[in-house]
Amino acid sequence: MYQEAPLSAGPSRYLREADRIHIADRLRETATVRALAAGLGRSPSTVSREIRRNRHPVSGAYRPHAAQARTDGRRPRPKSVKIGQNPVLRDFIQDRLTRRWSPEQICQALRAQFPDRPDMHVVHEPVYQALYVQGRGELRRELAKALRSGRARRRPHRQTASRQPRFSTPMVMISERPAEVSDRAVPGHWEGDLIIGKDGSSAIGTLVERATRYVMLLHFPDGRSAGHVRDALVETVQRLPAHLVHALTWDQGAEMAAHGFFTIATDIPVYFGDPASPWQRGSNENTNGLFRQYFPKGTDLAVHTREDLAAAAAELNGRPRKTLGWETPAERLHKLLTA
Template sequence: MTGPWFGVSVPGTRWKAAGIAPVSADVRAQRRRSRPQQHRIDAVPALRARVRADLWASRTPRQIAGRLRVEVRNGCVGLMENSPTAEGLTVSHEAIYRWIYAHPKGELAREGILLRSKQTRRKRRVPPGERTGGRIIGMVSIDDRPEAASDRRVPGAWEGDLIIGAHGSTAAVTLVERHSRYVIILGLPEGKNADGVADVLIDRVSDLPKHLRGSLTWDQGTEMARHAQLTLATELPVYFAHPRSPWERPSNENTNGLIREYLPKGTEITSHQPYLDAIADELNNRPRQTLGFYTPKEIFQQLLTKPVVATTN
């Protein structure tokens, strides 16, 4: 039935002619909500197992989704450590978040799956050299660092620092390779003095191939007072950032924030190397968006055999 003027259906007449009572949009929506709907992740066991395993390994939904796309696009890419196959399936990070929020509060946490929270802005730690007024003899400024050391496309440029434990009594060395974002964490059994730091650095850096010993950028803390001995023993030149300039070591600053998820401020930092290696290994097996959702470990493994790998921008 149409109106007499404009040929427009009169509201409700079509429903009445068919013997059907109109149902409001609110009622229809309520009916849809009352029907139990299985999430796609739960409907596919392989996908559910992969998402749960990656969340348990502290990978974010965006990292998980991006990595699944990489594995589908590039058949040569293998599985990450502790990641079961998703059988060629992908899922968006938004869908993973919806799946997470569909669980009762605390259920995933009881299974050991702890979602990473947003990082709060870290207070600047005054390096030991600034606190004591110490002066490092023979230090070379970052201003004199070769241009290649500032180019992320060139492997072998490292950034380093200390993370300090409770009351300043314990610490660990953190190193990040700029090209791959590969992290190394070194315990300090002899303490965070210059001798202890130099000894662990010499031992670890000596194991790196020569083409991955391009440079090391550090802050002006007196723990690096033996930089000349480090360079002599390993052929790794050391450059010092300007005071109060953490942005001159951005990869290291960012990574130290991630490490604090495992070693929170106000806690003692162990010198037990296997434990620190386990933390580094978990970080190195997180796919990074800036690496095209490859992991730092995968990129670094390539660097061990190839001097240059054009992966990052």
């Protein structure tokens, strides 16, 4: 069964500037420390310590960019580089670089050849730094040409702000979705996604209504391009009463590139979840898992007809759900239609 996951858990051991911005935003919303920690996938003590150490000493306000600057200032000065202090180590690395070994291969060879000499052990990052960083002189700069990249300087990763927009029509993010959606009190807010078949060559679209858990499936007999997804969505939502379709939430998959045209055709706004955050569409992710009973992973989904999809959806909508007080999604939806 679906379980809620953290909002922005990342691989970094330390809090990043994006995490601090998230903390500041949630503090303005008067979120608790435990809610903040759950959203970041961190310990509550980590978040509490961050706020205590980096809030303004006079006003008590937590400003994320100032907090990041204070954290950077507290970092210890860089240690002296082992490669520059050990001529034997430096010569060993330079010799292997001339043979076009990668820094990682060199580091493994050092550990194998000098197992009992920690002074000869390095990881590959200092080797790259010794090649790229100006002014250190640990390794000859011309050795950088022996790297497989052939670059004498490191290429910085693109910053998020400098990336090209994913879609021609700007995305409206899930954070701007009406508050009424979160508590499921108002029906008509749907979540959508694709179930992908074998080798990514086929797909089935899934739609689930958040309040009733009622599900509908999208049939793609001719492919799953943005145009196909748009047309299937338009056809499906137009079969529903207008008061039961207020908004749609999707992930940032390329299949939603035509979301602007869908909104124009239906007057239904589309909200997008954050990258790698499937828990923000928890009802839909849980539903996709249930549909895998009918459409197993690694199978060709193109073999299923529209009638097959309707039968699977009808069967799932007829299952009693604990979250609905053991009513079925079909019964809950029928109450809304007849109210």
